[in-house]
Amino acid sequence: MQYREKLKYLEDEVAKSIKSMKTKADRNKSRTYMVSLSSVILGALVTIALGLQIIPWATELKNFALICGALIAVVNGVESIIGYRALWVKQKVTLLNLYALQNEIDFYKAGLEENEQVDENKVSEFFAKYQIVWETASSEWLRLRAEQEQEEANKGS
Numbered sequence: 001m002q003y004r005e006k007l008k009y010l011e012d013e014v015a016k017s018i019k020s021m022k023t024k025a026d027r028n029k030s031r032t033y034m035v036s037l038s039s040v041i042l043g044a045l046v047t048i049a050l051g052l053q054i055i056p057w058a059t060e061l062k063n064f065a066l067i068c069g070a071l072i073a074v075v076n077g078v079e080s081i082i083g084y085r086a087l088w089v090k091q092k093v094t095l096l097n098l099y100a101l102q103n104e105i106d107f108y109k110a111g112l113e114e115n116e117q118v119d120e121n122k123v124s125e126f127f128a129k130y131q132i133v134w135e136t137a138s139s140e141w142l143r144l145r146a147e148q149e150q151e152e153a154n155k156g157s
Contacts, residue, residue: 101126
């Protein structure tokens with residue numbers, strides 16, 4: 001019964017990890033779209049404001065274009081510092097790996113008879129895969145941070 005309990009524990013941990021990673025990935029997906037859409041809309045507004053030939057509002061339109069241009073710089077700066085797209089992609093890869101592990105566990109359990117012993121080696125194999133998913137996610141996150149720091153250092157020089 002001990003290995004059945006370990007398998008149940010691992011199933012619960014994978015399910016919690018999926019729920020958590022899905023929430024994070026969805027949030028970063030939304031942020032990615034918001035940042036990209038903001039940049040595009042602001043760019044279009046700059047073009048329109050500078051292209052309009054309304055004499056009484058010429059100064060206001062130029063000022064509006066200037067403000068929008070500054071906001072584009074802020075929005076793009078936020079994206080380059082935080083890197084929502086890179087985080088979202090990393091989280092989706094982790095999520096897909098967690099789903100694959102969940103499917104393997106479910107498939108294994110579907111083949112078990114109710115009173116059949118759970119194979120100790122299979123439980124250990126599943127746990128090792130779970131650890132690899134998180135080790136890969138961690139090393140990828142560290143790599144992304146190092147790349148961002150290198151880009152920031154290059155901009156400074």
